[in-house]
Amino acid sequence: EAQVTQNPRYLITVTGKKLTVTCSQNMNHEYMSWYRQDPGLGLRQIYYSMNVEVTDKGDVPEGYKVSRKEKRNFPLILESPSPNQTSLYFCASSLRGGSMREQYFGPGTRLTVT
Amino acid sequence: DQQVKQNSPSLSVQEGRISILNCDYTNSMFDYFLWYKKYPAEGPTFLISISSIKDKNEDGRFTVFLNKSAKHLSLHIVPSQPGDSAVYFCAATQAYSGAGSYQLTFGKGTKLSVIP
Numbered sequence: 001e002a003q004v005t006q007n008p009r010y011l012i013t014v015t016g017k018k019l020t021v022t023c024s025q026n027m028n029h030e031y032m033s034w035y036r037q038d039p040g041l042g043l044r045q046i047y048y049s050m051n052v053e054v055t056d057k058g059d060v061p062e063g064y065k066v067s068r069k070e071k072r073n074f075p076l077i078l079e080s081p082s083p084n085q086t087s088l089y090f091c092a093s094s095l096r097g098g099s100m101r102e103q104y105f106g107p108g109t110r111l112t113v114t
Numbered sequence: 115d116q117q118v119k120q121n122s123p124s125l126s127v128q129e130g131r132i133s134i135l136n137c138d139y140t141n142s143m144f145d146y147f148l149w150y151k152k153y154p155a156e157g158p159t160f161l162i163s164i165s166s167i168k169d170k171n172e173d174g175r176f177t178v179f180l181n182k183s184a185k186h187l188s189l190h191i192v193p194s195q196p197g198d199s200a201v202y203f204c205a206a207t208q209a210y211s212g213a214g215s216y217q218l219t220f221g222k223g224t225k226l227s228v229i230p
Contacts, residue, residue, distance in 0.1 A: 004157070033218075035220075040222060041222060042120075042203065042220045042221055042222035042223050043158070043203060043205075043220040043223075044220070045217060045218070045219075048217065058217065059219075090157050090158070092157075102148065102160045102163065103160070103218065104160070105150075105157030105158045105159065106157050107155070107156055107157050108155070108156070108157055
């Protein structure tokens with residue numbers, strides 16, 4: 001089954017404790033992206049990657065890191081989480097070319113930073 | 115500055131009637147528009163899209179209309195069904211302008227409730 005998976009689905013952590021949210025897709029997509037969804041703000045892009053070893057900042061990259069060492073994986077790293085990073089996070093992927101704008105989203109990771 | 119605006123946070127419609135969800139954009143460089151649907155506890159799923167070279171695109175019960183001069187698009191659902199109850203996000207991109215085509219800009223979403 002074609003899908004984007006994220007782990008963990010739920011995470012409660014404390015300020016300053018480094019964490020990684022994993023994202024993996026099995027569709028051989030070149031493009032991957034991370035979004036956060038907050039009440040009243042919709043979906044905002046954090047980082048995106050056009051292919052292996054190619055990443056770029058989205059609209060709200062502060063406090064986040066990403067890496068793209070393999071095509072299928074695109075982990076999101078919070079080196080020192082803060083309460084304002086409490087949010088619902090989505091990973092997405094798509095093909096390059098004609099259908100690349102139609103992104104496939106993972107189920108989401110709800111992060112709470114206390 | 116919010117480039118994609120969905121000014122109605124919520125909408126209630128009777129089953130069988132038409133649902134009309136609206137979206138406005140300010141960036142004249144946007145040339146490709148998408149609608150996503152999101153159920154609770156799930157990721158958004160792609161619904162329908164339209165290129166700026168068209169003014170209408172239809173897929174079953176879903177039709178998207180684009181008015182470029184007004185920088186406005188709308189999603190029509192006819193007839194509305196209870197299973198359509200979800201949050202609908204409008205998104206836009208610069209599909210044909212190189213680097214910009216890799217980024218989607220989303221609106222805040224409209225929660226549609228279809229009442230049986």
